[in-house]
Amino acid sequence: MAGKKSVWLMDEGRTPSIPTIRHKLFAPFRIEIRTTRYVILGMSAPMHEQVKTILAKVRNEPPNILKALLALQERLGHVPTEAVPDIAHALGATTAQVAGVLSYYPDLRLTHPGRHLIRVCMGESCYANGCGRLLRELQDRLRVDVGETAAGGKFTLDTMSCAGNCAVSPTLMIDRDLYGRLLPSQLVTLLERYK
The missing domain is CATH 3.40.30.10 (Glutaredoxin)
Structure with missing residues (x-):
């Protein structure tokens, strides 16, 4: 089985990075987990779309977790905790790195503020x-x-x-x-x- 995956990745004509390998090998599994997670944590479909739109703007930049979190907060009023896996995936970071930035900066809010x-x-x-x-x-x-x-x-x-x-x-x-x-x-x- 490992040989098959090596051949499949070699056919692309480049040496893939670790995140690329992980993404290709576990993509179906990740999608299934994410779909379930939205239901369990209650991220609404409209909020999911807003998160995806905001993250698409910073996707092609070098990983800047703080910039992405500030953009989300500016638009949504807070950074939804259920969006952390999407943020990490979009930036090529781990959920621990994103959660670390969220907990370090006191200006980042996890709950929606009052008016x-x-x-x-x-x-x-x-x-x-x-x-x-x-x-x-x-x-x-x-x-x-x-x-x-x-x-x-x-x-x-x-x-x-x-x-x-x-x-x-x-x-x-x-x-x-x-x-x-x-x-x-x-x-x-x-x-x-x-x-």
Whole structure:
């Protein structure tokens, strides 16, 4: 059997790489597993198509896992965990490599955020000027912890390491809007703008 596979691969007129060999030898098996996985994990057909479209744009580039994950998140709002095998396959990477990048970068989200993303800067300057009070006030007001979405899906609360707005700390961002020199008492008025 091994001889047959060698002859089959030699007929292509080139020496195949390890990923090419794996792809050809296990392609039918992989397709069957993927089809089952979509059903088990619940990736909808429309989301599957969106994932495939986004990955097709980066398929011919050198493997850049972070770029692919950011493109998915930009389009979908998050990186669906059930798409990790597709991402790995499209980039010629392992699922462990993709999962490693996903877990390393705090800006990559595995769940869909609320309509508005609130990010409190936790940098040194903001910390020294009271970002902890802002964060506690937001947690109390929204009744969520960091990384969670408030009931109704309106706000997701998160932190960031530095907003680069140190001169007017403490700072927080709502979506792409940056606010500095905030006091906890100003948060009610600020949140009203986003309702």
